[in-house]
Amino acid sequence: MTLTAHSIIAGADAENPSVETATKTAAAAFAAYRATTPAQRGSFLDSIADEIEADRDAIVGAAVSESGLPEARISGEVGRTTGQLRLFAEVVRRGDHLGVRLDPALPDRQPLPRPDLRQRMVPLGPVAVFGASNFPLAFSTAGGDTASALAAGCPVVVKGHPAHPRTGELVARAITRAVAAHGLPAGVFSFVIGSDGQSGIELGQELVRDPRIKAVGFTGSRGGGLALVAAAAARPEPIPVYAEMSSINPVVVLPGALADGDVDALATAYVGSLTLGSGQFCTNPGLLFLPAGEDGDAFLAAVSSAVADAAGQRMLTEGIARAYEAGTATLRDTDGVRLLAQGRDGGELAPAPQVVETATLARPVIDEVFGASGVVVRYTDTDALVPHLERLEGQLTATIHYAPADADAAGRLMPVLEDTDGRILFNGWPTGVEVSHAMVHGGPFPATSDPRSTSVGTLAIERFQRPVCYQNVPADLLPDAVRDDNPWGLTRRVDGELHLP
């Protein structure tokens, strides 16, 4: 059975909108799209950014209305979205992601000659991208997954998030205009979304099961991500799923950070990171380790006061708000967990922020509660921190608050954090993820379903590629990327050694 999608933009038969229509046009577009030059593909990515900016007012209006997020935040997200498209355009033009390797022929080698061998990366094929609820722009229709897949040369089929269908459609139309302006086949980009009242789960499953889809990008809940991972694994041809799912982002406050620092300012900053955007960030600091003793008490008092002063902010959807209320209630009702502070109810879909305290690291304390829910664990000795941290699941981030006096303790924590986290940060807060070359927004399971990559930053392009080797291929049949005269001016690895252009 092929489900009927409510809306399909681009490359689709408008009379018969379906997942199959979208994937068929994506597959049909693949050969032409992957043959584009770095210059063409870079220009295409730039023009998606231009088209989004050209419709900025309408897009911001729709996203504010659908998400309940403030205009300043949404406006910033437009900049982040267009910025990452332009960053990937730069990456594509530079061409290092093609990973060119040349091992020249050694015709006189004994006992056997070596053939001429050349390697480059090629795109995997059509990619399914699932828009996220909490970033209607930067992690949705033209978000990081779409940008990196298009940069790699993969056509994209976006399953729009039902929490912001109008935003998704406007952005999809912007991409479609860029596709048309570049004379690319319409199937390079499609957007499908469930009809009204339909959750889209079946549509998403159908998309992942479609044999033309060769990889999946997802940002969302653990349950949603695992369902896609299972669907992909059950296909006759299993495919990679990059699901960014669940993280409680531990923060370790070391004693020196309190002794040397401004405890009130630190507490305020913590509550600020915890409640930012109603706590609806994958990198929300859900778990904080705090020293026992007076300094820790002072920090906690300041946290209590700041939380009590904070009002709930409207959450993205009713489902998210209800899940937050249930999760925070479960924490309060758990043996050994003490309610430290609750903020004020902020009205409809705006439940109060909450911080609890416990000494026991076990479920449900180590489960993510999506929203402004914090857990504080007191410790008496930094030696207890290593076993604590080893007990946690894989995380997107881990944070250490530190003063030079804490160097020994921090040094003992580093290898543990490297083994369990995607990003380690000092004296800051994990919310706010820079889009750059060195960023990692990933990490061991269940932070993601595949720790070998990142969903933010330019390394993400590598997720959607695979290597091909050309052995003794005649010069006039070689792709430009691996030709002797290097027409694209690429960095190349020759006999194992990098040569800059």
Add this chain to the structure above:
Amino acid sequence: MTLTAHSIIAGADAENPSVETATKTAAAAFAAYRATTPAQRGSFLDSIADEIEADRDAIVGAAVSESGLPEARISGEVGRTTGQLRLFAEVVRRGDHLGVRLDPALPDRQPLPRPDLRQRMVPLGPVAVFGASNFPLAFSTAGGDTASALAAGCPVVVKGHPAHPRTGELVARAITRAVAAHGLPAGVFSFVIGSDGQSGIELGQELVRDPRIKAVGFTGSRGGGLALVAAAAARPEPIPVYAEMSSINPVVVLPGALADGDVDALATAYVGSLTLGSGQFCTNPGLLFLPAGEDGDAFLAAVSSAVADAAGQRMLTEGIARAYEAGTATLRDTDGVRLLAQGRDGGELAPAPQVVETATLARPVIDEVFGASGVVVRYTDTDALVPHLERLEGQLTATIHYAPADADAAGRLMPVLEDTDGRILFNGWPTGVEVSHAMVHGGPFPATSDPRSTSVGTLAIERFQRPVCYQNVPADLLPDAVRDDNPWGLTRRVDGELHLP
């Protein structure tokens, strides 16, 4: 239940040999092993090669006796095995696999400063490696998967192949001596093998299900590979499986290659590649597309004659020989398939080589028959080749025999082959896989379970790594790989641009 392994070398409690003992010691060794410097790890890999060479006579003797392969072949395989260990040592010393990226802080950036961001690759953790039947050295205990995983910084637990237990044990002891000589924890390497008469399938399943194992390398049958893929996907924490499984390695003979070439020599070379090592290569040319017409007839006649002259050679195991006999019989009994030639029976476990002809590309013709079994498909027009090739599953290799007059036809085939194969070669034969930087021994499903990498060549090291980002980490807590003063002399990407050391 924990199974009892027949034999465990290194890092194990000899009184209680089990998979769990091996994985526990591997996990315990991980922190120390991944902290080794490039110089230390390179020296360790070199010394494994040295230790294998020091015991070369015994190892060659055991492998010849257990595999039935000729001494010259096994001796060559020793060179290949030590060569790839030394190649990975070079790669590790160069350090490019660490993928260092630096995005320096931009404290004055508006509207928000950029933090200091540094990225490097870290090893995934303990890796399970399954030895292959057909390469008792180069794809087994100290083969490509072991070398690349150790190079990446992962402890390795090898599940030895039951077809060559003694060879496996001797090589394992060589590795163990290198571990001890470098003062590394014993758990850096373990070798487990089922007790006599046990197939090892349950042992392998237990190994893949063990929560301490973080990735799997496998070379073998499609059924065996898919069972491991399923076991890994069913874990609470799914892990990557690199299974190299099934390929029929299509060869396309274009008309000009016959018109311009020496048809007899080409036919002899084909039969040579098909029957080499009794056809027991993943890259065996199982399917050949041949032009209709006189030149093709002459090629076929020469093939028939060469096959009829060829005697069967002893296959690796009774199971493999029986499967070959069943597979070739099925082909002969399939409607539309004509027996072209059969060689002579070579005695015990040495069934005759076989080549059949057909016009219909469907199962069982497109299924791999492991051994010297060839299928020839005649075509009347090169336009028929694209749909033929698109009908095939993913392949390790595809080969084109070509003369300059075939340039147009070859050009049309290239994008199809790039989309379905790991390696494309011209005017040669796919058997014989160079171990180098540009090699790809991989490809879309079912050639492998994960096309994003290779199991031969230095790119393989990247399979066992994941990225970590360091944000505002104090200088004295940064790992050496990402320190400002670059003590390891690494190539680094700064603000997206590569800088050689």
